Amino acid sequence: MAPVSAVRVHQFTASLSTRDAVSHHTLEVDTLLRQLGYETEIFAQHVHPDLRSRGRDYRDHDGLDADVLLYQASTGSPVADYLLGRNEPLVIDYHNLTPAALFEPWEPHISAELDFGRRQLARLARRASQGLADSRFNADELEAAGLDDVVVAPVLFEPPPLRPFTSAHVGEPPTLLFVGRLSPNKCQEDLISATAALRSWIPDVRLKLIGGTSSHRYEAALRDHAVRVCPGGVEFAGSVSETDLADAYAAADVFVCLSEHEGFCVPVIESMAAGTPVVAYAATVLPETIGDAGILLDDKSPTNVAVALERVLTDCELRAWLVEQGQARATTFSPESSRIRMRKALSAAIDRCV
Amino acid sequence: MTQPNATDSQAYINRVRAEIEAEAETRRRRDPELQRQEREIERAWIEVAPPGAAGSQGELLLDRADRLSMIDVDAPLGTKPGIRQLKGSIRKGVYWYLRYVTDQVNALNNVLTRLLRRFDERISSLEDAAAVADVGGLVDPVPEPDGAVADTVASILADHAGRVVVLGCGSGVLVRPLHDAGVAVHGVDVDALAILPGVRSGLDLRAGEPASHLAAARAGEFGAVVAAGFVEDLGPAAAQRVVEQAIAAVGNGTVVIATGDPADRDVIDRELRVGRGLSPATWAYLFGRTGATVDLVETADPRLRTLVVARLA
Incomplete structure (x- = not known):
């Protein structure tokens, strides 16, 4: 085997941007690869101007030689087509693709892109030598796409700095929080509907939605829905700074997630780390991410979710238990332990390729 | 409520989930206004979402199609x-x-x-x-099996490898002896209120549609499937689906069907129950066609006199 320092691992992603989970993961993997002694670079279709020192346009790669190609797969992209044309061993790190059908009524062009991504994934899976995935759920999808050897390795993320937990009940209306882009797969309409139902019993409860938007049409419908069923009760906070995010986690009484589809859901772990109890719809990866440290619901009808939220808001013992379990669960995804697991998975995958 | 230790955290959270499901169901039954409010909220979303994005209320979509x-x-x-x-x-x-x-x-x-x-x-x-919607409440629900049936099922599955699922578990009569024998077992029943006592006593019972739970199972996910209650009213097509899905879900395992014989029903029950149901002999025939080894096991329960046991190994 060639000395480790001679191995060139070129990492690819569709987009390298700020405040994006896959981009952050890509940068962290870049750091890990350097620490492991590999020669590495990042190539992407879109590189944010602030990250030009960390990544290059993927078309610059043409003419360069690598020993291993590592692709961070999360959407359809010409980058994947480029990789399909290369001969080097390929490792896929799979972060999941939202099912196209969830976007189809709202943004047909995004739906087409996602559909394209699924077809690319099937081709990539047949071409790849090794696979990594940030959950068993994602690993199963990658294996179903045709890649036999998939190892679960955690997504690398930096939780926002911890703020002292503030009991938001004292003098403040109860606050429900969700963090994630306004996107049809995240079903923020169900959060609004559940908040509306909960207001029958807790009239001053508020819902705070943090995150940018993936569909302006969807956002407009959400705002209309909020005005109709929950007037004055929903705050669309948009994208916020790390500090504001940490404050929001600390001030929230419950983190609630009713997504129809998630690939990992980092905010769930962030809220657990911040001591905020979690209530979620038991779909796709969420049972795996949450484990027994949150309330998982099989039915997300407004009444069912509202009853669960009311229970967490009013049952002090349950709340204390969820906080304790959540914090214990979050430590299993702490940056330190995740880096150790990812380092091991990466070096094993690369060793098998060279 | 006492705070649980780490070892029974799963039982604790299962109990909380079951209590939440049951509480929601109780409130819906008690307060018709709540159901109206849910419909209003759903309607509000359907009105602002594009066609195909929300809801399954055909009438609302038709109104919208009419306008557009x-x-x-x-x-x-x-x-x-x-x-x-x-x-x-x-x-x-x-x-x-x-x-x-x-x-x-x-x-x-x-x-x-x-x-x-x-x-x-x-x-x-x-x-x-x-008249599917109207006759549902005219006859009593199918009674749960008695302890003798539970003991028979437990003895059939005592040394079984893999997880056992009891579909149509009710309060957990069939789950209890398996759980006590250390078998990895959970139950599923559509009635959130019915499962609550069992969940409170530490059983892993989940509120949900048994047929959907079976349909969603991965190939070979279970060592054994026990189907009771909901299978009593199934017609031939639905029963055949259960047979196929159960076989897929157990791989080389065992399927147990606990159903009464429709011929034993009294006239009112026979005429008013939504589905006619199949006899144990017919279930045995359906499993036998797939190549499974089928046994008819007698029990002491006067209603569930015969269990159908299909072994796929």
Whole structure:
């Protein structure tokens, strides 16, 4: 085997941007690869101007030689087509693709892109030598796409700095929080509907939605829905700074997630780390991410979710238990332990390729 | 409530989940206003979401299709003088042509929405004829098996490898002896209130549709499937689906069907129950056709006299 320092691992992603989970993961993997002694670079279709020192346009790669190609797969992209044309061993790190059908009524062009991504994934899976995935759920999808050897390795993320937990009940209306882009797969309409139902019993409860938007049409419908069923009760906070995010986690009484589809859901772990109890719809990866440290619901009808939220808001013992379990669960995804697991998975995958 | 230790955290959280499901169900039954509110909230979302994005309420979607089916050829005019004149001239220029085209499109849309309405009426009349919705509460639910059946099922599955699922578990009569024997077992029942006592006593019982739970199972996910309660009213097609899905879910495992014989029902039960149901002999026949080894095991329960045990190994 060639000395480790001679191995060139070129990492690819569709987009390298700020405040994006896959981009952050890509940068962290870049750091890990350097620490492991590999020669590495990042190539992407879109590189944010602030990250030009960390990544290059993927078309610059043409003419360069690598020993291993590592692709961070999360959407359809010409980058994947480029990789399909290369001969080097390929490792896929799979972060999941939202099912196209969830976007189809709202943004047909995004739906087409996602559909394209699924077809690319099937081709990539047949071409790849090794696979990594940030959950068993994602690993199963990658294996179903045709890649036999998939190892679960955690997504690398930096939780926002911890703020002292503030009991938001004292003098403040109860606050429900969700963090994630306004996107049809995240079903923020169900959060609004559940908040509306909960207001029958807790009239001053508020819902705070943090995150940018993936569909302006969807956002407009959400705002209309909020005005109709929950007037004055929903705050669309948009994208916020790390500090504001940490404050929001600390001030929230419950983190609630009713997504129809998630690939990992980092905010769930962030809220657990911040001591905020979690209530979620038991779909796709969420049972795996949450484990027994949150309330998982099989039915997300407004009444069912509202009853669960009311229970967490009013049952002090349950709340204390969820906080304790959540914090214990979050430590299993702490940056330190995740880096150790990812380092091991990466070096094993690369060793098998060279 | 006492705070649980780490070892029974799963049982604790299962209990909380079951209590939440049961509480929601109780409130819905107690307060019709709550059901109305849920419908209003759903309707509000359907009205702002594009077709296909929300809800399954056919009537609301039909109303929406009706409204959208008419294309208005008159473009709205602005109030500012310049824009008004500009739009006015554009309208005059293209009106004669657009009018011709939209008249045809409107006619087609009108026919299609009328056709949809006719289909909707026809489906409603078929539902009325089947009277599925109305007779559900006229007869008592199927009683749970007695302890003798539970002990028989437990003895059949005592040394079984893999997880056991009891579909239509009710309060957990069939789950209890398996759980006590250390078998990895969970139950599923559509009635959130029925499972609550079992969950509170530490059983892993989940509120959900048994048939959907079986349909969603991965190939070979379970070592054994026990089906009771919900299988009593299944017709031939639904029963055949259960057979196929259960076989897929157990791989080389075992399927146990606990059902009464429809021939034993009294006349009222026979005539008013929604589905007719299949006898143990017919279930045995369906499993036998797949190549499974099928045994009919006698029990001491006067209603569930015979269990169908299909072994796939």
